[in-house]
Amino acid sequence: MAPADSAQIVSAAAAVVTSAVAIVAAKFAYLQIRSNAELARENTALGAHRQLLCLCIERPELSSSTLMLKHLMRSDFQDILNDLNDESERALWFASFVLNTVEQILESNPRDEFWKATMAAQIDYHRELLDEVWPEWREHYGPGMQTFVDHELGLPPPN
Template identity: 30%
Template sequence: MTDSNLSKAANWAAIATAGIAVAALCIAVWQIRVGQQTQREASARDAFKEYLKLAMEKLDFADARLGKVAKSENERSRYSWFVSYFLFSAEQIYTSFPDDPEWSAALSDQVCYHRAYLQGYEYQRTLKAHYAQPFYEFVEKSLSHCPN
C-alpha cells in the first residue's frame, strides 16, 4: 500500500470509529430512557398494588357507595387519606400508562367507588390542585360516566 492509500484508510477508520461511538452513545441514551420508564411503570404498579392491599383491609373505605363510611370526624378523615392514597397511586398508573384501555377502565371503576367524595367540596376546591391536569381531567371524565 502506498502512503496515500494508508492515509485514506486511516481517515476512514477514524470516521468509522466516530460513527460507532455516536451509535453507541445513542444506544446508551436509549437504554437509560427505557430503564427509567420501566422503573416508573414498576413503581406505579407497586403503588397501586399497595392501594389494593389497603382496600382489602379497609373494605368500608374501598367502596364508599355502600354507605358504610362512618359519620365520625375521625373516620371521615381516615377515608379522606384512603382516597388520597388511591389518587396518588392512580395518578402514577395513569401517567405511566395513559393510553392503556385496561388500566383506564380499572382506574375509572375505582374513581366511581369514591364518586360522592370526589364530587364533594373538599376534593373539588382543595385536593384537585395537587394533581396534574391530564389526570384531573381523567378523574372528571370518569366521574361523568359512573353508573347511578
C-alpha cells in the same frame, strides 16, 4: 499506489469505522436510557398500585363508596366534610390516598391506556364519595388530574 496513499486510505477507513461504531454506541446508549426510564415509570406505577391494593385488603370497608356507606352507617355522603368523626375522617383520608395514587400513576405513565383504564376504575369505585368531596378537593391536584377526575365524574370543564 504509494505507501503514503495507502496509509491515508487506511487512516480514513479507520476514522469512518470509528465514527460508525460511535454512532451505533450512542444509539444503543440512548435506547438503553429510554428503556430504563420506561421501566422506572412502570415500576413506580406498579408499586403505587400494589400499595393501594394492600390498603384495600387491610381496610375493605373503605375500598369502595358502597362499602364506606355501609361502614359509616350513612345513606349518602352529603355533608361528610362537615360531619366528621374518627371513621368518616379515616374514609376521607382513604379517598385522599386513592386520589394521590391515581395522580402518581397517571403522571408517571401519561400515555398508557392500561393505567388510565385501571385508574378510571378506581375513581368509579369511589364515585359517590368523590361526587361530594371532589369540588372541594379539586384545587389540591394538578391540572392533568383535575381533567381526568372531572371527565370520569362527568363534570363539565371549568370556566
